[in-house]
Amino acid sequence: MMTKLAIDGGTPVRTAPFPAWPVHGEEEERLVLEVVRSGKWGGTAGRKMLSELETTFAAMHGAKHAVTLVNGTLGLTVALQSVGVGPGDEVIMPPYTFIATATSALLFGAIPVFVDVEPDTLLLNPELVEAAITPRTKAIVAVHLAGLPADMGRLKEIARRRGLRLIEDAAQGVGASRAGEPVGALGDVGSFSFQMGKNVTAGEGGIVLTNDDAVADMAWSLANVGRIRSGAWYQHEHIGWNLRMTELQAALALGQLSRFESQFARRERNAALLNELLAPIDGVSPARRPSEVERHAQHLYVFFLDDALATPENKAEAIRRLQAEGVPVAAGYVSLNRNRAVAADIRKWTGETRSYDCPVSERASDSRALWLHQNVLLAEERDMYDIRDAVRKVMASFA
Incomplete structure (x- = not known):
């Protein structure tokens, strides 16, 4: 039986905060x-x-x-x-x-x-x-x-x-x-x-x-x-x-x-572990890392809702449920080809109303892409398992 979600009164997967940013000394x-x-x-x-x-x-x-x-x-x-x-x-x-x-x-x-x-x-x-x-x-x-x-x-x-x-x-x-x-x-x-x-x-x-x-x-x-x-x-x-x-x-x-390389290495290790932990979970998939990328700065950890689940409503609900479980997931960017301020400024400079067909970006923005910010990847290895457990719990709730 699925564990009760935190938003429904269940126990959150975690209550401890992730590392604060910036780190200084x-x-x-x-x-x-x-x-x-x-x-x-x-x-x-x-x-x-x-x-x-x-x-x-x-x-x-x-x-x-x-x-x-x-x-x-x-x-x-x-x-x-x-x-x-x-x-x-x-x-x-x-x-x-x-x-x-x-x-x-x-x-x-x-x-x-x-x-x-x-x-x-x-x-x-x-x-x-x-x-x-x-x-x-x-x-x-x-x-x-x-x-x-x-x-x-x-x-x-x-x-x-x-x-x-x-x-x-x-x-x-x-x-x-x-x-x-x-x-x-x-x-x-x-x-x-x-x-x-x-x-x-x-x-x-x-x-x-x-x-x-x-x-x-x-x-x-x-x-x-x-x-x-x-x-x-x-x-x-x-x-x-x-x-x-x-x-x-x-x-x-x-x-x-002075501490950049040690932080870089930790982000890379934790991102690689998260990729392994999230890959088997039905409903989500990590972003692809091309094989020729030796060093990924991991400013964001990006993962996606699978196509069968990816709707704006499900994305918003997944974010709400994950945040309640103690995972500070974010929705990501609004696709700029649909930003009204950008469109208005293009019209100001050109005198034209221009439209751009970018369905992949729009779908990522609306219903697929989820983020974790880089400070989350500075946590301990065991904290990645909390993220895994929260994602697995939330994805099971959509079944």
Whole structure:
């Protein structure tokens, strides 16, 4: 007989909280205090912590250049502009992503063109990209959703052959790699986020990576009110903005990096265990990890309701029941091709009402995809069995 659900008055599988985020300690305190005592807090004079962060982060991802910025959203804006995307240019991107992927383009009048995702990874589907290319297409944005690297090999081939620029939205992908290559500088330029919930956080902040000298110089200029690296203080050669990250934020990010690899390994171990534990349960299936992915950042643990169960009503009820059992599952993104604010802004810039057919993304959003955030994967191994037990209990309740 099925155990009584917690929402019906039964005993929850667990009542203990999962690990809090962010994790911090003496290293962050030491580095922040060093900055405070230095009197050099901003993003210009001194730049000890910022320079160290840029050097360290670039080396982690096999990149030649790094430029720190105020956040990942404006990092994407700078990335797009640094490769020459301008107002009216079209930018291909997946719809199953945070809204910033689209708004980073819309901020200056570039137009998102939504191309559907793969059903078992929710990554941009390379098979559908070429059909969306028009004479106005200037770039492709690959999103490393949940920390799972997109298929950059295939996307690079398309971009090269069609004369397009390739940008990585790596906000969730710190430390990830696929086919022997770290994300972030596989395309022309990549953008990462240090926002509060990210696997490396400074509260806010971001960084862009590139192997292209000219792109790096332009990104630096755009983030430094149009100055050039070798120029005078009031020599503004481009229109740019003050998008500089501060020394205080860099200190926090460096402190976070001191424990990054151990946290990365724990997330990977627990995600692999969850995959094993959830696979036999009727009603759910883990997201697919392509065999060539060596390192998955596991910013999100994504799993799906099976087709027979996947309705909006069942998804909402599964979330309600799992949360009552002590598992902090989340519903995930609303597919951006159906976001009214994004549609309105596209109409503002183009004068057109555009529609995009993205049934896989829409179905994931409406009825299939469920998430666990990265802090859950920092729990102990035994806690993964609690998640298994809760999922099994809830799925049995739908039988």
